[in-house]
Amino acid sequence: MYNYWNSRTRGLSPYVPGEQPGDKKYIKLNTNENPYPPSPKVIEAIRNAAGERLRLYPDPTCQELREAIAQTYRVKPEQVFTGNGSDEVLAFVFAGFFGPDPAYPLLFPDITYSFYPVYGNLWNIPFRAVPVTEDFSINPKDYQTSSGGIIFPNPNAPTGKALPFQAIQEILICQEKQGRIVVIDEAYAAFGGESAVPHIMEHPNLLTIHTLSKSASLAGLRVGFAIGNEALIEGLCRIRDSFNSYTLDRLALAGAVAAVLDVSYYREINRKVIVTRERVTKALTQDLDFDVLPSEANFIFIRSSRQRGAELFAALREQGILVRHFNKPRTADFLRVSIGTDEEMDIFLNVLGKGAMKLTLKS
Amino acid sequence: MYNYWNSRTRGLSPYVPGEQPGDKKYIKLNTNENPYPPSPKVIEAIRNAAGERLRLYPDPTCQELREAIAQTYRVKPEQVFTGNGSDEVLAFVFAGFFGPDPAYPLLFPDITYSFYPVYGNLWNIPFRAVPVTEDFSINPKDYQTSSGGIIFPNPNAPTGKALPFQAIQEILICQEKQGRIVVIDEAYAAFGGESAVPHIMEHPNLLTIHTLSKSASLAGLRVGFAIGNEALIEGLCRIRDSFNSYTLDRLALAGAVAAVLDVSYYREINRKVIVTRERVTKALTQDLDFDVLPSEANFIFIRSSRQRGAELFAALREQGILVRHFNKPRTADFLRVSIGTDEEMDIFLNVLGKGAMKLTLKS
Numbered sequence: 056m057y058n059y060w061n062s063r064t065r066g067l068s069p070y071v072p073g074e075q076p077g078d079k080k081y082i083k084l085n086t087n088e089n090p091y092p093p094s095p096k097v098i099e100a101i102r103n104a105a106g107e108r109l110r111l112y113p114d115p116t117c118q119e120l121r122e123a124i125a126q127t128y129r130v131k132p133e134q135v136f137t138g139n140g141s142d143e144v145l146a147f148v149f150a151g152f153f154g155p156d157p158a159y160p161l162l163f164p165d166i167t168y169s170f171y172p173v174y175g176n177l178w179n180i181p182f183r184a185v186p187v188t189e190d191f192s193i194n195p196k197d198y199q200t201s202s203g204g205i206i207f208p209n210p211n212a213p214t215g216k217a218l219p220f221q222a223i224q225e226i227l228i229c230q231e232k233q234g235r236i237v238v239i240d241e242a243y244a245a246f247g248g249e250s251a252v253p254h255i256m257e258h259p260n261l262l263t264i265h266t267l268s269k270s271a272s273l274a275g276l277r278v279g280f281a282i283g284n285e286a287l288i289e290g291l292c293r294i295r296d297s298f299n300s301y302t303l304d305r306l307a308l309a310g311a312v313a314a315v316l317d318v319s320y321y322r323e324i325n326r327k328v329i330v331t332r333e334r335v336t337k338a339l340t341q342d343l344d345f346d347v348l349p350s351e352a353n354f355i356f357i358r359s360s361r362q363r364g365a366e367l368f369a370a371l372r373e374q375g376i377l378v379r380h381f382n383k384p385r386t387a388d389f390l391r392v393s394i395g396t397d398e399e400m401d402i403f404l405n406v407l408g409k410g411a412m413k414l415t416l417k418s
Numbered sequence: 419m420y421n422y423w424n425s426r427t428r429g430l431s432p433y434v435p436g437e438q439p440g441d442k443k444y445i446k447l448n449t450n451e452n453p454y455p456p457s458p459k460v461i462e463a464i465r466n467a468a469g470e471r472l473r474l475y476p477d478p479t480c481q482e483l484r485e486a487i488a489q490t491y492r493v494k495p496e497q498v499f500t501g502n503g504s505d506e507v508l509a510f511v512f513a514g515f516f517g518p519d520p521a522y523p524l525l526f527p528d529i530t531y532s533f534y535p536v537y538g539n540l541w542n543i544p545f546r547a548v549p550v551t552e553d554f555s556i557n558p559k560d561y562q563t564s565s566g567g568i569i570f571p572n573p574n575a576p577t578g579k580a581l582p583f584q585a586i587q588e589i590l591i592c593q594e595k596q597g598r599i600v601v602i603d604e605a606y607a608a609f610g611g612e613s614a615v616p617h618i619m620e621h622p623n624l625l626t627i628h629t630l631s632k633s634a635s636l637a638g639l640r641v642g643f644a645i646g647n648e649a650l651i652e653g654l655c656r657i658r659d660s661f662n663s664y665t666l667d668r669l670a671l672a673g674a675v676a677a678v679l680d681v682s683y684y685r686e687i688n689r690k691v692i693v694t695r696e697r698v699t700k701a702l703t704q705d706l707d708f709d710v711l712p713s714e715a716n717f718i719f720i721r722s723s724r725q726r727g728a729e730l731f732a733a734l735r736e737q738g739i740l741v742r743h744f745n746k747p748r749t750a751d752f753l754r755v756s757i758g759t760d761e762e763m764d765i766f767l768n769v770l771g772k773g774a775m776k777l778t779l780k781s
Contacts, residue, residue, distance in 0.1 A: 102465050110635040111451050112631070152422055177660040275471060293427050294540070307670075
């Protein structure tokens with residue numbers, strides 16, 4: 056049956072995204088979506104773009120969106136690359152800047168976005184997972200070594216822990232001497248942490264990755280982008296234009312422009328997410344005997360002192376709450392919980408309080 | 419400046435799409451867009467989908483769209499793969515089914531969709547361009563040989579010439595014996611020609627590629643799909659899920675479902691395109707002394723008996739008409755002209771009549 060697959064296809068271990076339930080019964084705290092709706096300006100822009108002109112190809116250079124991003128992030132449009140979600144941008148980054156010498160593997164943390172090794176396999180890029188410390192931190196010293204490039208999210212996922220730019224700078228300087236790129240995935244930077252974007256002019260080997268999925272409440276629109284030195288952006292364009300000339304449709308372009316420009320709306324909803332995160336962290340730690348890693352993201356990484364991760368995951372699911380469980384040695388006892396609305400998180404805390412007790416009695 | 423590019427990036431020769439002018443001054447006959455608007459049901463579906471739920475990820479399996487396609491094409495949803503334009507689907511096809519043995523190169527025509535060699539370079543796939551015949555036909559005998567797989571559009575682009583399924587069947591049988599896949603790109607099949615879709619059950623090595631860009635007037639929405647044996651579809655999913663889990667956004671999914679189901683609207687507008695094509699072909703041949711290849715697509719490939727392709731391309735552009743010129747040895751004297759509305763094509767014919775004379779006098 057599978058004899059038409061080539062060796063690449065046979066060798067892959069595809070990424071498995073968090074569950075997207077078809078019905079609406081669940082409280083969905085499993086894929087780091089923003090609990091608040093997108094800006095009304097985004098909806099309006101999309102409705103205006105939904106018309107006769109859909110018969111025409113979109114602008115393959117995404118000029119208007121790149122200008123909007125440049126304005127909001129105080130960079131030049133030539134320093135911006137846009138794509139069909141940050142996952143696509145990351146796929147192009149792996150294709151364009153890493154590998155192929157096995158003597159110089161790409162480095163990323165052992166506990167991080169689990170798509171990185173998948174991209175590595177797709178593009179045949181040698182890589183090495185560097186263990187995070189006992190307390191789940193990225194140690195900058197571990198990345199000041201010979202490499203084929205560096206990538207990690209800041210804040211990291213699924214831990215939520217962030218590095219100050221100063222620590223990243225040490226890595227950048229060391230890798231620049233070796234001609235290697237350092238990619239900082241800032242998917243969660245809007246919820247705390249320090250963005251590296253203001254430093255792209257000083258570091259030609261710095262590329263930052265961004266998404267509208269989390270901070271702009273637009274996971275359903277599929278828009279991501281990269282900011283960095285012009286030569287890096289041109290490299291990404293070369294890969295994109297060898298893959299699919301038009302990766303962003305007219306509706307996504309229109310919505311994304313409106314989102315990127317409505318800074319004040321998003322600052323406000325993301326501030327609410329941060330306030331809820333801090334409240335939930337406190338309740339879990341003080342009232343429910345959980346370990347909660349200090350998070351600067353829109354999720355928390357938590358461990359119960361009483362129950363295994365898999366057990367708790369299943370119990371929550373039964374109670375109508377979806378969270379994410381990564382069943383690997385170092386993370387098996389943890390759950391990643393996206394920050395929902397205050398109402399959703401109250402239900403979550405309530406279920407945990409009751410459910411934990413019940414399960415403890417059972418076991 | 420470019421020292422962070424890896425060897426892949428340095429080695430690429432990216433695809434160059436037809437011009438997308440920012441203003442509206444041109445009569446745009448250069449990228450095979452449909453001159454008629456998308457179905458009103460598509461616009462309505464998109465407007466309904468533009469709401470609060472954009473904060474949530476789309477369905478990564480595209481189940482509803484695959485079911486709609488399955489219904490319209492009389493196949494099973496498991497025989498359908500969807501992607502971000504047929505260009506993305508093709509990129510996954512190259513990644514998943516062709517190469518890597520140089521002794522068995524992928525075969526495609528020398529005059530065909532110019533993205534094929536670009537994909538080949540991106541994924542490091544050995545390929546060989548097989549010359550079309552003197553009259554620009556694909557000769558099925560040329561593809562009944564050892565290969566690493568076969569791909570061509572039917573109707574072919576930019577010639578517009580189609581093969582009957584019987585000819586494709588000979589290729590399929592020969593390649594199946596060698597365990598090779600045959601990919602038929604049916605981007606233009608709605609404008610004539612014979613679709614291979616009804617034969618996917620008989621040929622496990624047959625994959626057909628489709629797009630909503632041309633026949634569904636949705637170039638701006640970026641939706642394409644493949645129909646074939648379940649194992650081929652599963653192979654494409656493996657590549658997709660190692661690249662980007664969510665390639666279709668919620669708006670594109672909603673619009674595409676409505677488009678695929680509104681068969682009668684599209685049959686009607688595409689019939690109009692065919693009627694216009696036949697009228698224009700006749701006028702060019704009989705009144706203006708042009709060679710026009712017999713086309714079953716929504717474009718024609720034409721050659722003036724008086725002017726070089728580059729000259730005519732420039733003259734048309736100056737007169738506000740964009741067409742496509744492929745400046746390669748065998749095609750340099752041709753222009754590919756998309757079929758517009760009757761009004762647009764009358765202007766085109768009128769300009770050609772006058773312009774050709776002027777240029778002849780000048781030279």
